[in-house]
Amino acid sequence: MRDISRRQAIIGLGAFTLVLAGCGEDGTAPKAADTSANRAGAMANYGVGQQFKATEPISFDVLYNNHSFYPNKNDWLFWEELTKRTNVTLKPVEVPLSDYEQKRGLLVGSGQAPLIIPKTYPGQEDTFVSSGAIxxxxxxxxxxxxxxxKVARWRMExxxxxxxxxxxxxxxLPGMHxxxxxxxxxxxxxxxxxxLGLEVPATWDDLYTVLKAMKEEYPDQYPMTxxxxxxxxxxxxxxxxxQAYGTRGGWEYLHATWDPAAGKFAFTGAMPQYKQMIEYLHKLVQEKLIDPESFTQQDEQAKQKFTxxxxxxxxxxxQSLINDYRGPLEKTVEGAKVxxxxxxxxxxxDYKIGTRLENGIMISSKAKDNPNFVAMMQFIDWLWYSDEGQEFAKWGVEGTTYTKDSAGAYKLADDIDMVGLNPGASKHLQKDFGFGNGVFAYGGTTKLLQSTFSEEELEFQNVMNARKQWPVDPPHPFTDEERERSTLWETxxxxxxxxxxxxxxxxxxxxxxxxxxxxxxxxxxxxTYIDLVNAAADRFKKEHG
Incomplete structure (x- = not known):
C-alpha cells in the first residue's frame, strides 16, 4: 500500500508527542488508562532490551491467517519455543487466507473475535472504530x-x-519498517x-517497446499475462x-489522492493521472501485448501460462520469483531465465513509492477487562516489536534453524530452505517449523529485513533504495458522523x-x-465525498498543525 504525497513529511516532535499520547478533539491529552487491576502475569519492570516472560503461565486466543503455502501445524517449533521463552501459549483461531478479511469482519462485528487480531493492514481498522469493538x-x-x-528512533510519527x-x-498497532x-x-x-537484443525496461514506455518486440517475434502469444x-x-x-503517473490504483486504490498542485485531495478515479493509467493499459490490450484475462483471472491460470x-x-x-516461477519454468522450458x-x-x-507501515494488530476492546491485559500488551510488544522477538519470529532458534557469524550475518541450517536460500534442502523454515510466518514475522530493521535476501534481491533493493522517497499524505481522519455518511457513498x-x-x-x-x-x-x-475529505484534512491541520 502507498501513503505518499509531495507535502512536507517530517512533522515536529510536538506532533510526535500527540501521536504517542493520543489527544481529544480539543487537542488535550487524555488521562492515562488505568490498568492497575489487570496486571496478572505481567512483569513489574519490563523495558527496552528485556526478554518478556509472564510471571505465571497464561494463554491468549489469536486470529490466525492460515496460509496455504505453510498451513498451521500444532507441533511447530515456533509454538513450543514461544511458550518456553514467554510463558505464553497462543491458541490460534484458524481462518483460511482466502476468507480472512471477511471472517475477521464478521468476528469483530459480532463481538466474537479473539483478543489479538493480527494481519490487519493500515486503514482496515477504520470500519470497526465507531462501534467500540476494538x-x-x-x-x-x-x-x-x-x-x-522504534517510533522515536525511526521518526515514525x-x-x-x-x-x-x-x-x-x-x-x-502497525508493523513498522x-x-x-x-x-x-x-x-x-x-x-x-x-x-531479441533488448535491455531490461527502465520505464513503462520501455516496457511497451519490449512487449512490442516480443509480440513481433511470437505473434501468436500474449507477451504479458x-x-x-x-x-x-x-x-x-x-x-x-x-504510481508512475502520480495516483493510486489496484491494491492501493483509495478514493482520495493528494494533489500537490491544488494543495488538496482529489477524487482518485476521476483524476487525469488515473485516466493516463487507463490509457496506457488500454493500449497494451488493444495491441494484444497483454492477455485481457490478466486483470481478473485466478493466480494458478496466470502462473501456468507463464511457467x-x-x-x-x-x-x-x-518469494513468488523463487517459489512460483523460476523452478517450474526451468523444468518446463529449456534455457529459460527469469x-x-x-x-x-x-x-x-525516479521515486521509491511505498510506506514504512505494514500489516499490524487490532486488539479486541474486551481485552482491557482481562486480568492478563498488561501481560498481553507486554507480550505483543516483545514478539512483534523487540529486536529479539522479531529475530525469533523470522529466523527461529539459533543453533537449530540458523546460525550467526561474527559479523552478525544469518545462515540457515544446511537442511532447511526458505526463499531458495538452500535449494533442495529436506526441510522448510515456514512449512516445517512455523518461522518466517506472515502473521508474526514482518517489520523491523533494514538489516533484519534483508537478512533473507539473496544477492539478486539485494541488487534489486540497491536500485530501488537509490531512488527518492515520497513523503506521507496529510492526515484526514473522519468523525463518527462523517464516517457514517462517507460509508454510504464509498461502496x-x-x-x-x-x-x-x-x-x-x-x-x-x-x-x-x-x-x-x-x-x-x-x-x-x-x-460531496471529496469535500468531506478536504474538510477533515483542514480540521486536522488546524487542530494539530
Missing amino acids: LPVSDYLDLMPHFKD PELNTRRQADGRFYL ESVWVDYTLAVRTDILEK DRWGDPTPGGNLFKLVA SGKSFVISTNA AKIPVPMGPVG PLKDHVTQNTLKFILGERDLAEWDAYVKELEAKNMT
Whole structure:
C-alpha cells in the first residue's frame, strides 16, 4: 500500500508527542488508562532490551491467517519455543487466507473475535472504530516500550499520524519498517530479452517497446499475462502503473489522492493521472501485448501460462520469483531465465513509492477487562516489536534453524530452505517449523529485513533504495458522523470506478466517454465525498498543525 504525497513529511516532535499520547478533539491529552487491576502475569519492570516472560503461565486466543503455502501445524517449533521463552501459549483461531478479511469482519462485528487480531493492514481498522469493538491502542503505549522506542528512533510519527482517528487516537498497532521497502514489481524472461537484443525496461514506455518486440517475434502469444487480479482487479499491475503517473490504483486504490498542485485531495478515479493509467493499459490490450484475462483471472491460470512459456512478463515479488516461477519454468522450458526487474518509472520520475507501515494488530476492546491485559500488551510488544522477538519470529532458534557469524550475518541450517536460500534442502523454515510466518514475522530493521535476501534481491533493493522517497499524505481522519455518511457513498463509488476502469482498459467502453463517466461519479456523490475529505484534512491541520 502507498501513503505518499509531495507535502512536507517530517512533522515536529510536538506532533510526535500527540501521536504517542493520543489527544481529544480539543487537542488535550487524555488521562492515562488505568490498568492497575489487570496486571496478572505481567512483569513489574519490563523495558527496552528485556526478554518478556509472564510471571505465571497464561494463554491468549489469536486470529490466525492460515496460509496455504505453510498451513498451521500444532507441533511447530515456533509454538513450543514461544511458550518456553514467554510463558505464553497462543491458541490460534484458524481462518483460511482466502476468507480472512471477511471472517475477521464478521468476528469483530459480532463481538466474537479473539483478543489479538493480527494481519490487519493500515486503514482496515477504520470500519470497526465507531462501534467500540476494538481498543484505542494509543492509550496503552506506556505498556509497550519497544514500540515506543522504534517510533522515536525511526521518526515514525508522520506515518502514525495517518492512522489517527478524529478523536486523536489510533486503533491499530502497525508493523513498522526502518525504511521504505519495495518488493512487488514485474518478473521478465531475461533469456527472451537476450535473444531479441533488448535491455531490461527502465520505464513503462520501455516496457511497451519490449512487449512490442516480443509480440513481433511470437505473434501468436500474449507477451504479458498477469496475476493478483482476484479479488482486486489488476491488483499489483494497476498499483504500479498508477504510481508512475502520480495516483493510486489496484491494491492501493483509495478514493482520495493528494494533489500537490491544488494543495488538496482529489477524487482518485476521476483524476487525469488515473485516466493516463487507463490509457496506457488500454493500449497494451488493444495491441494484444497483454492477455485481457490478466486483470481478473485466478493466480494458478496466470502462473501456468507463464511457467509453460506462453507469456514472458508477469507480476512478482521476491518469494513468488523463487517459489512460483523460476523452478517450474526451468523444468518446463529449456534455457529459460527469469528476473525480478526494478519497478519501471513513469512521468513522476525516479521515486521509491511505498510506506514504512505494514500489516499490524487490532486488539479486541474486551481485552482491557482481562486480568492478563498488561501481560498481553507486554507480550505483543516483545514478539512483534523487540529486536529479539522479531529475530525469533523470522529466523527461529539459533543453533537449530540458523546460525550467526561474527559479523552478525544469518545462515540457515544446511537442511532447511526458505526463499531458495538452500535449494533442495529436506526441510522448510515456514512449512516445517512455523518461522518466517506472515502473521508474526514482518517489520523491523533494514538489516533484519534483508537478512533473507539473496544477492539478486539485494541488487534489486540497491536500485530501488537509490531512488527518492515520497513523503506521507496529510492526515484526514473522519468523525463518527462523517464516517457514517462517507460509508454510504464509498461502496457505490468504488464499484463504479472498478467496473468502468476495466471497461475502459478492455475497450468495452470508449475512452471518449470519460467526461460522461466523471458525471456519473458526481451523481454518486463524488464531489460531496471529496469535500468531506478536504474538510477533515483542514480540521486536522488546524487542530494539530
